[in-house]
Structure formats: structure tokens, C-alpha cells
Amino acid sequence: MGGRQVRRAYVGSFTAAGGPGVVSAAVDPDSGALTVLAATDAVPDPSYLALAPGADTLYAVSETSDGALAAFRVSGGSGGSGDRPELLARPVPVQGDAPTHLTLHDGHLIAANYGSGSLTAVPVHADGSLAPAPAAVLRHEGSGPHPQRQQVPHAHQVLADPSGCWVVSVDLGTDSVRVCALGGDGRLTLHREVALRPGSGPRHLAFHPRGERAYVLNELAPTLTVCAWDAADGGLKPLSETPVLAGAPDGDAYPSAIVVAPDGRFLWTATRGEDVLSVFALDPRGDTPRLTATVPCDGHWPRDLALHPSGRFLYAANERSGDVTWFAVDPDTGLPRRAGAVAVPAASCVVFG
Template sequence: MVVGRHAGRAYIGSFTAAGGPGVLTAAVDPDTGALTAIGATDAVADPSYLALSPAGDMLYAVSETTDGALAAFRTTGGAPELAAPLVPVGSAPTHLALHAGHVLTADYRSGSVTAVPLGADGTPAPAASGQLRHTGSGPHPQRQQGPHAHQVLPDPSGRWAVSVDLGTDSVRVCALDGNGDLTLHREVALRPGSGPRHLVFHPRGDRAYVLNELSPTLTVCAWDAEDGTLKPLGEVQLLVDVPDGDVYPSEVVVAPDGRFLWTATRGADVLSVLALDEAGDTPRLTATVSCGGHWPRDLAIDPSGRHLYAANERSGDVTWFTIDQETGIPRQAGAIEAPAASCVIFD
């Protein structure tokens, strides 16, 4: 493929401890969605999750290590280049997001959310300005002995930061003040033992879908940005038949037009297709398809809404799919080698 000036970029995070290349940069064919590797950097250990600045000139990554750190790269035509020293955050951060001039990290092992302020040039401050520690536990004897913040993201209004905690079966709604301090506004309990992992908002902004890792289900919630209120409405199964062995949902994405929702489930190694009604209250499972590899840790949709991408951690590849615009069913169209892949994002 010839990389033209209109081709986009994808960034793939991976676990260097498992043989991953670190952050892999790929060109994206705007017509087919095909990926072509153009550079990589292993300057940071285990950059498992990534986020781009609004201008696309800065790439942020968690270092999912015991100590835990935030890295900032300047994006180039090839491999991103470190722009500043690493900033310590909580232990084993698994997710990050930009919010109100800060990068927020969800720190799985320490059960916390950390706020790191950004300078005018987009580089992080030498030290985090605030950290909110979760408390609590759940019924699972191994996975829920304490809090495990797995994701943090701003709500569509930009007023709130929402953190999803697998260990406490809850979602926390937080406020970030001008000093970078996080304060808890409200904690919302979900079904005990469900193990919430990730959340995505409907494009309309008044519904949220929480993916549960410890059971293959999706919790549908109403979201009120004015009051910062999340209200569970019900659960939906993600698999017709749950296979024996380890089955762990990993990611959920929604179509830009709000008609479909897709999830990835490790162990079963499938993508589930759910059709959304107009209200968004009753997702309906319509199909499951192979993820094209093994252990899909992440699922992403490209900016055009025409292609899905699965980061298959254990088979070491990223597969891409063309979405049928009438049915929402993805059809595999190709794959790129990406050892220990954990995340895919687009500029």
C-alpha cells in the first residue's frame, strides 16, 4: 500500500514483557481499513493502553507495571518519540483518558484514579496533582478482594470523570477541580460479582453501557449529566451459549450513529453484535463472529464507523473487519502481526 497524505494513523499498544514491540504505529488505508506497520518504540515498558491529544500531536500511554507510570510521546511519521520523563501514577494502570487539562489513569492494582496535569506544550507535570483511592470489595474470592479501577473516562458533557471498578462492582462519578483534585460525587452499585471492566456512552449522551468481565453481560444504564447520575436499567447476555473455561469480556464500542453495539470476549474469542433500539434501552444480541485470533483484549472502531479492529493479545495480531452497514455484522478483511497486542486507537 502506498501511504498517502490522507491516510490516517493507528497506534497499537502491547506488553513488552510478553514480547510486544511497545507502541506500534501503522498507516490506515482510508478505503479498506487495512493496517501497514511503519514504526515502533519500546522506550516504555508495557504500554498497554493509549490516548491521543485532541490535535493528535501527543500520544499518552500507561506503563502497566507494578510501579506504574504515565508516558508522553510526540507523534511523528514513524515511531513516536518520548517527549518528557515518565510520571509515577498508581500501581498497574490499565487505562487513561484526557479530561480538563489532565491525563487521568485508572490504576488497577492500587485501586485508584490519578490526575496528572498537562503543560501548555502537552507534556505532563513531573508529579501527579491528585489521586482518588477506591475502597470496597466483591464476592469473587480471587478477583475482588479489594478495589481494582479498570477504566476512567470523561462523560460526554465534560463535567464528570467516570471510573469503572472491577473489584467493587461499582461505577464512581467524580469531579475534577481547578487544583487537579478528584472528589467523589456518587458511587453506583452494580450486580455483586459482575466485575465491571469498561463503559461506553451512547452517542446521544443519555445512556451508558457497562461491560462486565466476570460474567459475559452488559449492564444498560441511564445517564443524567446535569446531576451526574447513573441508573442501572438491566442486563443483557453477550453470548448465546457460555463455553466451559475462562470467558472474560474485554471491550465494548458503539456505532457513531447509535444503531449497533459490539463487544469482544476473551476465551470464547468472539465479537458479539447487538442491535440498539431507538431509546437505547434494550440491546438485542443478533450475531457472534470469530475475532480472527486468540484473546481479544481490545476492540476499536475507526473514525469512519466502517471498520472494527480486534487486538488479539495471545495470537499476537490485530484483525480488522468491514462492518455491514445494514446488519452491523463485521466481516474479517485482514490482519497485521502485533505480538502481545493490547490496545488500538486512531488519529
């Protein structure tokens, strides 16, 4: 596995649970170790982050009942006060509830609002700052069979497909994945909605690097749904579903995050209720993920899982134990071996710059 070197990582956290907010950390290129440099609590509950392509602007959701999006200037410098992310302007309301995920696409920052089951698109200015109001809000509709978790839509993730033509949102409340188009005016238009197994509760999706397969991690059923993806017409077709755990979980498992290796040979998932990471080997087409191992996350409640761009290190943001653990990845087996940890209270995500 190869890839570009990175100098900085950024960790989101829940300030309401004692987290420091947005944390910047240095990344050791040889060991993958993180060293915390600075933090800012300028925005409450910045639970998910995204970096601009130039790595000079960092975006965060504010996962609150009156949710918002915020932009920070980040330096990627070599120490001192310049390592603290600097809030660019007043956060922009998403006109929705509890945004949990965001992505940059075609000049806009798009958020998935879990509480209100909607997507919000905000224009991004040339300097990386955000427009003061959304260009559009697209509300999901529907429900699922789970009596507590699926009474209404719950948009949990939004991302652009590998072709850059489509916006894909994953909705836990409606057991579906929506494929949308983003217009030049920032309006989001539903292209098609793809139903998954009722009660599965899809949470996050990751694409195979070849761009022809997508993997949906389900939260209410601890499974992985393999889908065919056709970028030409924005078509998603479920092919199979496989467990992410070797045996029946003790109670609710709550899978949380999924990443795919840059070379497409391995896939990893995190499961909060079991505090484990699952390792899958992928065939060349990516059709049949094969569970090869589960390993402890060496923390409690791994909310997010991130892969170093080189593919050599895997990071688990352990929310309830308040740390980020990193693992060296065996290039032949994909097996993660614990290499270290750093304290970040209420850690919720990790991104690399």
C-alpha cells in the first residue's frame, strides 16, 4: 500500500460530553502516531469533519438540535498557536436537526441531518468560507419497521460518488440509499431511492476504489450490504448481505463505520457494542467480502474508523473511552495491530490533511 504523506490529522469530539471540540494533531509518517497540538471549542459538538482538497480549510458539523456548519482555517504548520483551527465566520444554520455527516461537492458543502432526515447544501466561496445561508434543503420521506429508530427519516451520511456526478445519502430511518443530483444553483434533486432490507438500518457507505461496487454498513442489523454501482445512470443495486461479526452479538451491536483499502484488497468495519474492528478480504471484483478476523478496538464505543491515506495505519475514534487508537495494517492480511493511542475525550471522527 502506498500513498501521499500527511502532516496533520484533525479529530472531532462532542463538547457536550466533555470533548475539546476540534483537535489538531501531528502525524508521524513512520509510525502513524498522533501528537495533539491544539484544540478549539468555538463550535459545539463538532462530531464530523471534512477537509478541503488543499487542506487549508476544515469544515465541521455542529451536531445540535439547531444544527449548523462551520469553516475553519487550518495551517498545517510546525507548532505554536497556528496549529489551532481558526473559525472563519459565524456558523451557518442547516435548517435541520442534528447534522451528523458532511461532504464537499461541486462548490458546495452538503450535510446529512440525522434528526430532521434531510440534506442541506451550502455554497462555498473561493476563499473557503461558507455562504451565510443554505442554497437548498432536501427532506427525506418514509419510515421503517423498527418501532423506536425508524418512525421518521434519519439521514446519517452524505458523500459524492467516485465519478463526481452524484450525491449519495444513506438513511437509517427509511432503510434506503438516495442518489441525488446537485444543480448549479445548489438545488438537490432526487434521482432515485434504492430500498435495502427492511429493518437493516443503513448507516454508512463506502465505495470500492474501482468505482463499480459500494458497501453499505447497517446499524440495526450488524451486516454489510454489497451493491453494484453504475455511475453512468446513478444506479445502485443490492447484491448480497453478509454479517460483520463472526457470531451472534450480545445485545445490540451498533456497527458504526466502514473504510476500504486504497488498493481494494481489504475492508474494515467498526462495531460499537462489541468494541471490535472487523477485517474483510475482498476478491478482485469486490463482490464477496470474506470476514477474516475481528480484533479489539482497544477502547470503548468506536464511533468512527479512518484509514491513513497511505493505507498503512487504521485509526479508531473511541467515543466513550475518550481516545483515538491507531493500528499498523499488515499489508498481506489486512490485520490491524495496535500501535498506540492518544487521549481525546468524546472523540467522534478523524480526518487527514
